[in-house]
Amino acid sequence: MKTSVFTRNAIAGSLMALASLASQAAQSSEYPNRPIRMVLGYTPGGAADQVARDLAPAMEKVLGQTVVIDYKPGAGGAIAGDLLANSPADGYTIGLIDGGPLTIIPHAHKVGYDPMTSFAYVGIVSQSPLVILVNPSVPATNLPELTALMRKAPGSLNYSTSGLGTIHHLSGELLKAATKTDMVHVPYRGSGPAMTDLMGGVVKVSFATIAPAVAVVQSGRARAIAVTSTREVPTLPGVKPVAEQGVPGYDAQGVFLIAAPKNLPAPILAKLNEALNSALSTPSVRDRFVSLGSVVRLSTPQEAQDLVRKDYQKWGALIREQNIVFE
Known part of the structure; x- marks a missing residue:
């Protein structure tokens, strides 16, 4: 019996898909086997640095590897966002990123990433x-x-x-x-x-x-x-x-998230999400965030993506309707 071109292509496609899944599973079982870099778009000593310094050691307990903070300040966090978006999607470069470079700055300045498509969102850290x-x-x-x-x-x-x-x-x-x-x-x-x-x-x-x-x-x-x-x-x-106090529906909060480059393998994304939520469940970390006036959010990657989309649309509409300029 002759095998049709369609059948051969289908078999080849299935084999490629299986190979990809096998590769991801292998990556997950080995991940992480070296230190992880956490990119931060601000200088040491500020609020973002405090959050990073609380999170990093708590995440290390689940990941079993050192999480090293890498400061890349400038352009309101957009420089770090650009670096993160263009890093390898292997789980060894993640970013602690706030709402500014994701939901506000792209409406006013050209940036080297798309908040909706350039990142794999690991989870929400907090809302402030x-x-x-x-x-x-x-x-x-x-x-x-x-x-x-x-x-x-x-x-x-x-x-x-x-x-x-x-x-x-x-x-x-x-x-x-x-x-x-x-x-x-x-x-x-x-x-x-x-x-x-x-x-x-x-x-x-x-x-x-x-x-x-x-x-x-x-x-x-x-x-x-x-x-x-x-x-x-x-x-x-x-x-x-x-x-x-007379303004129903008003809600304006800062947000911190952990993100990684797009196309991060699903098992690695799940591992990072587990580490983040475990860190945020640590009493000392939660107490620290409360003292800073922040609200800790345990979340899924999808919930993080949804929050970014909602705030991106909200602030974009306000900027356009009120003709707000950042100069």
């Missing part, structure tokens, strides 16, 4: 709400009172953030759009100077990272008006979310 602060001289103790002031004198209040194109910046613009009010954005090079000028009265409002804001609020040098998550934050008890 912000806190809206006012200088004590501002006669507002809650969000409705603050928005009333903004409506009374549009553009008379200014707000500080840690920089253009950050989640802090977009959180402020989202509030303005949702409440149909106006404030003047004053970007700084980092959260430290932004907080200093808020306390000094140079700016009247600030969208701030929670961890450094707690001591400032407790000392009376600033007043906490609202948090940008949908729930209260344990380190700022009694400070209500924006969504509970």
Whole structure:
């Protein structure tokens, strides 16, 4: 009996598929057999570095190999994103990457990757709400009172953030759009100077990272008006979310994820996800994140991908509709 071309092609295709599966299984059984590099798009000492330093040793316990942090700062994390996207998909280069270079920066600047197709998302690390602060001289103790002031004198209040194109910046613009009010954005090079000028009265409002804001609020040098998550934050008890103060649906949070280059073999992706979720389940790691005002998220790779897609669409729409520029 003669074998048709179609049959031969089908057999060849099946053999190739089996060979690929066998190769992936072999990689998984051997993985990892050398140190893993964790690319980080920021300098040592910042919030991202703290997260990386907590995660790396906890993930090592599952992986059985050292996880080495490799700092590649610049372009708001986009340089690290480009490096990660163009690294071998073998599980030996992963990245701790935040929402900025994934969901905000690509809408304003050309980057060397596509957030939707260039990465295999391992999982969500955490989500980090912000806190809206006012200088004590501002006669507002809650969000409705603050928005009333903004409506009374549009553009008379200014707000500080840690920089253009950050989640802090977009959180402020989202509030303005949702409440149909106006404030003047004053970007700084980092959260430290932004907080200093808020306390000094140079700016009247600030969208701030929670961890450094707690001591400032407790000392009376600033007043906490609202948090940008949908729930209260344990380190700022009694400070209500924006969504509970007359702006339903408002949700603006930073996010950290672990990602790898696209086409990462499924068994290796599963191994990395296991290591990440195990690390996040460690009490010392969870407690550390809570102290920073972050919410730990145990997740699947698909849930991480879905979160990136949702935030990418959300911030992209806001940037276009409000004609926001990062210059």
